[in-house]
Amino acid sequence: MSPRTLVADLPAHAGATVTIAGWLHRRRALKSVPFLVIRDRTGLAQVVFSAPPHPGPNTPPPSQGGVPESILSPTPDKNGHQAEMRPSCPQLGAGVDKFSDGTEIAQLSEETVVEVTGRVVANKQAPGGIEIVEATIEVLATPEKRPPFDLYRPTIPAALPTVLDNAAVALRHPELKRRHEIAARSVAAFRRALDHRGFTEVHTPKIVATSTESGANVFQLDYFGKPAYLAQSPQFFKQALVGVFERFYEVGPVFRAEPHDTARHLAQYTSLDAELGFITDHRDVMAVLRDVIAEMATAVGPEAPAVPAAIPTISYPAAQEILHSTEPDLSPEDERRLGEWALDNHNSEFLYVTGYPMTKRPFYTHPDPSAPELSNSFDLLFRGLELVTGGQRLHHHADYLAALGPEAEQYRDYLATFAHGMPPHGGFAIGLERWVARVLKVPNIRGTTLFPRDLHRLRP
Amino acid sequence: MSPRTLVADLPAHAGATVTIAGWLHRRRALKSVPFLVIRDRTGLAQVVFSAPPHPGPNTPPPSQGGVPESILSPTPDKNGHQAEMRPSCPQLGAGVDKFSDGTEIAQLSEETVVEVTGRVVANKQAPGGIEIVEATIEVLATPEKRPPFDLYRPTIPAALPTVLDNAAVALRHPELKRRHEIAARSVAAFRRALDHRGFTEVHTPKIVATSTESGANVFQLDYFGKPAYLAQSPQFFKQALVGVFERFYEVGPVFRAEPHDTARHLAQYTSLDAELGFITDHRDVMAVLRDVIAEMATAVGPEAPAVPAAIPTISYPAAQEILHSTEPDLSPEDERRLGEWALDNHNSEFLYVTGYPMTKRPFYTHPDPSAPELSNSFDLLFRGLELVTGGQRLHHHADYLAALGPEAEQYRDYLATFAHGMPPHGGFAIGLERWVARVLKVPNIRGTTLFPRDLHRLRP
Known part of the structure; x- marks a missing residue:
């Protein structure tokens, strides 16, 4: 685990590069640009992926934060895959994948447990007025199945017995x-x-x-x-x-x-x-x-x-x-x-x-x-x-x-x-x-x- | 109930007349002068009874506080009985008795629930360096039987099963x-x-x-x-x-x-x-x-x-x-x-x-x-x-x-x-x-x- 910033604390880190951790609350791919909402115990954070071909600390991509349309811009990038397997326990079912490739991110399912690292920028349209851009993502755990209902809706679209059963x-x-x-x-x-x-x-x-x-x-x-x-x-x-x-x-x-x-x-x-x-x-x-x-x-x-x-x-x-x-x-x-x-x-x-x-x-x-x-x-x-x-x-x-x-x-x-x-x-x-x-x-x-x-x- | 002072707060009331409430923790009659220890949730208070024949707010008796020997002085007083029955529920088993008579007080059993009103004086020998003198007492509830062991000893004089049974x-x-x-x-x-x-x-x-x-x-x-x-x-x-x-x-x-x-x-x-x-x-x-x-x-x-x-x-x-x-x-x-x-x-x-x-x-x-x-x-x-x-x-x-x-x-x-x-x-x-x-x-x-x-x- 990298040092973690809680979603509720993001506004205090505007401009900085931080790591948040939580669940993939909502996943959207608009014109191939993945745009995720990450949920931790303190709130929801919008994350935009727009990684350059060779991302790294010394080659920051141009900022696209602050403008909500940025998440719609057609910047597909299928070359940025930087899968990096961490040492994992021999008998454990899953390791940790780290990547920023748009296609793969778009295929992550909701409730995937992730760490996201990126730069905090103001965006009035985003939850809390802030979003994370130029993000990379690590998968900590992959769900075996989809939730029985969409957790990102304002209310759970299911009857009470189904809610209680799950x-x-x-x-x-x-x-x-x-x-x-x-x-x-x-x-x-x-x-x-x-x-x-x-x-x-x-x-x-x-x-x-x-x-x-x-x-x-x-x-x-x-x-x-x-x-x-x-x-x-x-x-x-x-x-x-x-x-x-x-x-x-x-x-x-x-x-x-x-x-x-x-x-x-x-x-x-x-x-x-x-x-x-x-x-x-x-x-x-x-x-x-x-x-x-x-x-x-x-x-x-x-x-x-x-x-x-x-x-x-x-x-x-x-x-x-x-x-x-x-x-x-x-x-x-x-x-x-x-x-x-x-x-x-x-x-x-x-x-x-x-x-x-x-x-x-x-x-x-x-x-x-x-x-x-x-x-x-x-x-x-x-x-x-x-x-x-x-x-x-x-x-x-x-x-x-x-x-x-x-x-x-x-x-x-x-x-x-x-x-x-x-x-x-x-x-x-x-x-x-x-x-x-x-x-x-x-x-x-x-x-x-x-x-x-x-x-x-x-x-x- | 009169406005109540907690035992732990007595030192702040030195010189004043207060009412405490609690249980009769220990009762001693030394040469007919009753001397009680009252227990409330905050501690133990020593109370000395030395009521004059006609006690009242305008005829305070001479202070006997501050000197531990005072509780041994032979000042029996059997004329000060001022029983004062309060209205009690028709069907309830016990009313409230208020008195300061030495003999009756000496006969109260341990764990009697009482209110005691008296003057707070310093006494280095008393618990907390303070005691209550010139006291009158009201009985709120009378026990039906004595405790199976003395609660005033440093440790309960009984085996664990007896303690747990009671x-x-x-x-x-x-x-x-x-x-x-x-x-x-x-x-x-x-x-x-x-x-x-x-x-x-x-x-x-x-x-x-x-x-x-x-x-x-x-x-x-x-x-x-x-x-x-x-x-x-x-x-x-x-x-x-x-x-x-x-x-x-x-x-x-x-x-x-x-x-x-x-x-x-x-x-x-x-x-x-x-x-x-x-x-x-x-x-x-x-x-x-x-x-x-x-x-x-x-x-x-x-x-x-x-x-x-x-x-x-x-x-x-x-x-x-x-x-x-x-x-x-x-x-x-x-x-x-x-x-x-x-x-x-x-x-x-x-x-x-x-x-x-x-x-x-x-x-x-x-x-x-x-x-x-x-x-x-x-x-x-x-x-x-x-x-x-x-x-x-x-x-x-x-x-x-x-x-x-x-x-x-x-x-x-x-x-x-x-x-x-x-x-x-x-x-x-x-x-x-x-x-x-x-x-x-x-x-x-x-x-x-x-x-x-x-x-x-x-x-x-």
């Missing part, structure tokens, strides 16, 4: 790759917001002896001959660790044996969990979540939604009045209408709904002391869809015994935490793939998951 | 908690080092259709009625994603159905994986790993080992000469001796061993072009023990077909990556729990795992 190639598409870069920046922002607030990062078991949230929708496995389960959430460990770290977060996989084949269900997703102790009630949790979401939105960039300094909040009973509803839970249509209400009345794409009925929340939910049939819980709606769920948890051992009744015995590890003194605490969980899908308006959550797992999909 | 309580011990804070800082350093070098964070499936590294030691699960497996490493996804991000990392759980019940085997551990493309060979990977380890060591703090600017490197054949060995792999004793050699000859606790025989490395390992029976792989030894394994991978499709032979068909998803053009690449994986155990010289890896999973342990 994820290793499809994810190379700049737009798909960008979604996952936004996911990475979002997670970094989640951590940064919590690190600044004294949270500790933890890693909890994904194999558990008893199913957590409910007996249904859980994957069972063979654990050294005994039955075990994949954790549906880190909920129980989270609460135990409030006793250790007070406030902490986990970024990790959770597993749901969802029997639903919908645009929003996955068998594995990345959960951003946070929990904090010594709160007054769920409103302390909501304040932390607001700041976390704001930092995540900032990380997304220009497409990010505006997060109000104080996210508007509506109580469940007040929401029912607006909706003229007496149901104990919100339907998707209810959420959509509340989203409109928040936009109309508070100019906010975000809305907190608090005080859901206790009957619709998990057993560990803390009731509202002033209205015990309602809970100190919340949902955060974003554009009329639930994005985050959270709330205050019970913290007294006796309250768990009362809430669980005869089921308490099967939760003995969990209950041990509360037998040893736990402060008031609460937390929330954000689904990473859901966050990115909603921010970027990707309709199917599979479109923001690298290698989705669902009812019908276990590979690639 | 992890939710044991992890509250400051020394155990500290290990996991060091783990968190190490992971943050891992990410920071790679973020600065253009790596993207990813999250890959933990449920896979075929076992990865080998057919053995894999957990099988029921995936909607079909067999599936827990990923032993993200290896295959890692390589596919070099084609997308070029360089990236993942921090996540990996699963090994290890039939060995040893101090260094776990059924789940946290793997810090990194992979990068467009390398010349494994030495580029080793250079990145060196910088990552250096940043992780810095994050550990004063106990951190020194990481040389260039970690000494020995080839496998040269190591064999030192060891007078002809074996194709290193025994633990061999690694120990090489660790001594590195310390004696290079004054380094770290040593790279490169060029392990191909026969002892996974099929995706790249051979050494100049000696194809050896590999472009490495181990990083730390204090005579293997800490990290890594290397260059094959990147040509034909080389995988040759390496896999008739098994190639079962790897078709994996091989698709290489059929579409892959650059030379390589990577490494660091076991987080192993890193912390070796840095802090914790003999059993279970001592650096929050809730370990092993052959015999599936809970808590």
Whole structure:
């Protein structure tokens, strides 16, 4: 490998001769002059080949950069072949070819891995206002077959199942790759917001002896001959660790044996969990979540939604009045209408709904002391869809015994935490793939998951 | 909750009246004067109760701070009881008691969750040089039972299985908690080092259709009625994603159905994986790993080992000469001796061993072009023990077909990556729990795992 310049850094090298490396993103031969687009992790670079018969550092050809028509000029050159085999491993399938011959270059297929050396010149018509001219190319690896779809189109011209079946190639598409870069920046922002607030990062078991949230929708496995389960959430460990770290977060996989084949269900997703102790009630949790979401939105960039300094909040009973509803839970249509209400009345794409009925929340939910049939819980709606769920948890051992009744015995590890003194605490969980899908308006959550797992999909 | 001051911030509040919150770490009653140690996530604070008969903001008692003997002075006060019940939830098991009566305080058990309000005074004998005097206390939660061991001793007075069985309580011990804070800082350093070098964070499936590294030691699960497996490493996804991000990392759980019940085997551990493309060979990977380890060591703090600017490197054949060995792999004793050699000859606790025989490395390992029976792989030894394994991978499709032979068909998803053009690449994986155990010289890896999973342990 020659010293490599990243495509994004090319403008700083105008006039210089550099080497870039990447994939042959798009290949065009116009009147026999090969013109390539090279893709690396930072962007796309246009490369023009117009090698003289005997190229070399001491005989630079006249510059043809800066003029987009140059790539159309009829300067075929079939004599410039300078194949130069590098020493290669005896047993390895391919060596390295270095050449600048127009015909051969025109025959390289897309996704060929290459190094390109040439001079950087300004060209307003080229991506990034820059292109590489007088280029020579080395092939680092030759594809065995063509991609099943054109990666250079603005969107991949294939249906979602085909895209997912060929994820290793499809994810190379700049737009798909960008979604996952936004996911990475979002997670970094989640951590940064919590690190600044004294949270500790933890890693909890994904194999558990008893199913957590409910007996249904859980994957069972063979654990050294005994039955075990994949954790549906880190909920129980989270609460135990409030006793250790007070406030902490986990970024990790959770597993749901969802029997639903919908645009929003996955068998594995990345959960951003946070929990904090010594709160007054769920409103302390909501304040932390607001700041976390704001930092995540900032990380997304220009497409990010505006997060109000104080996210508007509506109580469940007040929401029912607006909706003229007496149901104990919100339907998707209810959420959509509340989203409109928040936009109309508070100019906010975000809305907190608090005080859901206790009957619709998990057993560990803390009731509202002033209205015990309602809970100190919340949902955060974003554009009329639930994005985050959270709330205050019970913290007294006796309250768990009362809430669980005869089921308490099967939760003995969990209950041990509360037998040893736990402060008031609460937390929330954000689904990473859901966050990115909603921010970027990707309709199917599979479109923001690298290698989705669902009812019908276990590979690639 | 009153506005809360963290214990670590007390020195900045000397002379002021503050409220701290935490757990009753240690309770002592000396001649009827209660003297408590309160633990919060930032440290331990000594609290002295010496309330006057009618305490109040306008009648401050004479200061008794600054003199350690003050906590021994016989000033019992049984008249100062100012129990003040706060409104509590009708169905909740415990309210909040606020009092400063010496007798009652002396009866609070360890791990009671409390808020303490009092005046901050300097006391050179107290932890952090500071203590809280004239304190009143509110009980936020009362434990149902005593901890199974004393958390205030320098080390927990119990055997490892007892500690692990009671992890939710044991992890509250400051020394155990500290290990996991060091783990968190190490992971943050891992990410920071790679973020600065253009790596993207990813999250890959933990449920896979075929076992990865080998057919053995894999957990099988029921995936909607079909067999599936827990990923032993993200290896295959890692390589596919070099084609997308070029360089990236993942921090996540990996699963090994290890039939060995040893101090260094776990059924789940946290793997810090990194992979990068467009390398010349494994030495580029080793250079990145060196910088990552250096940043992780810095994050550990004063106990951190020194990481040389260039970690000494020995080839496998040269190591064999030192060891007078002809074996194709290193025994633990061999690694120990090489660790001594590195310390004696290079004054380094770290040593790279490169060029392990191909026969002892996974099929995706790249051979050494100049000696194809050896590999472009490495181990990083730390204090005579293997800490990290890594290397260059094959990147040509034909080389995988040759390496896999008739098994190639079962790897078709994996091989698709290489059929579409892959650059030379390589990577490494660091076991987080192993890193912390070796840095802090914790003999059993279970001592650096929050809730370990092993052959015999599936809970808590």
